[in-house]
Structure formats: structure tokens, C-alpha cells
Amino acid sequence: MKMIKTLGLLAIACLAASAAAQTWPTKPIRLIVPYAAGGPTDGMGRNIAARLSLRLGQPVVVDNRPGAGGVIGVDAVVKAAPDGYTLGMIAPGPVAGMPALTKVPYTHADIDYITLVARSTAVIVGPANSHASLKELIDAAKRAPGKLNYGSAGNGTSPHIGGEMFKQEAGIDVTHVPYRGSGPAVTAVLAGEIQFTLIDVVGALPLAQSGRLRMLATASSQRVPQTPDVPSTAELGLPKVLMDTNYGIIAPRGLPAAVHQKIREATVAVVNSPEIQASFKQQGVLPVTTTSDEYRALMLAEQARWTEVIVKGNLKLE
Secondary structure, three states, X not given: OHHHHHHHHHHHHHHHHHHHHHXXXXXXXXXXXXXXXXXXXXXHHHHHHHHHHXXXXXXXXXXXXXXXXXXXXXXXXXOOOOOOOEEEEEOOHHHHHHHHHOOOOOOHHHEEEEEEEEEEXXXXXXXXXXXXXXXXXXXXXXXXXXXXXXXXXXXXXXXXXXXXXXXXXXXXXXXXXXXXXXXXXXXXXXXXXXXXXXXXXXXXXXXXXXXXXXXXXXXXXXXXOOOOOOOEOOOOOOOOOOOEEEEEEEEEOOOOHHHHHHHHXXXXXXXXXXXXXXXXXXXXXXXXXXXXXXXXXXXXXXHHHHHHHHHXXXXXXX
8 A cells, every 4th residue: 555655646747747848948047157247158148048038938048157167156056956057058168077186066968068059169368469470489488488468268178178179289388367157268368457358259359359358279170261361370380289168058966958958959959040140150150960979079089188288287276
């Protein structure tokens, strides 16, 4: 009798969960961005959130949770209830870089990778009134080992690993300064606190066009269409300095299949909409979607590649 009662309760719980999945969403959805406001992840996250709100019929509210290279924000996502009301918009750093630098409170198995939404090439930037070329920056660094500083969006982030790639391949000794997001790092460049950083083209273009920032090289094998006058690292003799940032939507593991499907279908529809396609491409961002398995496989591959750079550079948390 007790077993029958237990099975009955389980059946009721399953039916309730199924009903909740079918009616999702019935309340506002939180989209956690693990970086400070003003950076590329935040900007794209707000763009996606606004259109998801229209498509789903419920507000999708951006919640910035910066700190620890994005770990704080990702941890908040994976520890949330797997009901579809807490999502994350992330770059690779917290899942591909930070695990190689320190113990993080989650693994890939804790994350439901929904889909990528965008990919952007990084560009090495400096103050507009400073080094006129990447060669000038490298020469200055070689003349004063350890004296020049570069900033990043935080330890283990794309700009950090990209900066380390540049450091290793160019044979220079520069000091890493982590910030709580790309926005603060770029502000530090503009203020002359650091000599360079890596930022996605989407974040660099407006500042370069206004004459406040100088784009020295894209971290790519060839020039980027949105910045045809900016040389690539490959053509400047640094073919291994390649850094794309992949942005995607994640959720806590354990989402009901129906909710996962609804989130992914809505996100893919938003990314494929003419408005997002035009907006992203204008900013130098490639709109892209994937299956969940493809997204997970990409993050595992990125972690392996980034770990190699981290081990080679003997990187430690500052």
C-alpha cells in the first residue's frame, strides 16, 4: 500500500511538471549576464532579451552578475531551479578558461547548453594617441620588459587568453590586469591605465570610429569585413594568435525537455530574425545557432585549447 501511494505521488508530480512545461512561460524570465553592464556580452544579451520578451509574451530581464571571470554569474545559473525561468548569456571564459585556472563550483555536466547566438572576432586595441601599429606596440614592450600592461574582462576570459597568446607568440613580457568585464577594461585603455586589451569587434568599432580607440590587429587568419583597413595577426607574422568569442544561451541542467525545446526554438527564431541578423552583422558579429550537442562540444574543445595556453604560460590567478 505504501509503495502504491509513493508511486501515485510520483505520478502526480510528473503530471504537474509536464503541465508546467506545456504552459511555460507564465512569469518573467531572468537572463543572467556574468559580466558588468556595457560590454559586448551585456549588449548582445539585452538585444536578445528584448526580442525574446516579444516572442515569449513574458519579460526577459537582464541580471548582471560580474566577478571571478564570469564564474559568479554562471554559478548563479546552474544553482537556479531548472524550470526555464533562469537562463544565462555567456562567453567561453567561465566554462573554458576558468576551470583551467582554479576550481570552479560547476562542471560542463551541470550546464544545459541551449544554443550559440553569435560569434565575434577579437581585435587588439590601444589608446588612439599611443602606438600606431602592432609592431610599434611589440617594439615598445621589448624595450621595456614587464612595464606595459594589458587588460581583460577577467581571469580566464577570452581577452585574457587572447592576450596571453599574443604575449607568447610575440615574445614579449607584459603584465595582465583583470577587470570585471570588457567595458571596464576598455575604459582603462581610454584612461591610459593600460596599454592594450582585446575586445570583440562589436565593442571596438564605435570607439574606433569616434577616434577614441585605435584598432591594431584582428586576432584572425584574415581581415574582417567590417574592419577592412585593420590587418590580421596572421598577416603580421603571428598566425597562432587567433581568438573568436562565442556567445550562447545556457540553463541549469534538468530542464524539462519541452521547456528546453521552447527556449531553443524561440532563441533560434530571434537570432534568425531580420532585425538581429542586420544588427549583429552591422556590429561585426556573426549570428549563428547550433544544436545543444554542438555547443557543448565546442566549449569542451575550447577548454582543451585554452588549457594548453594557460599551462604553457604558467598562468595563475592575479
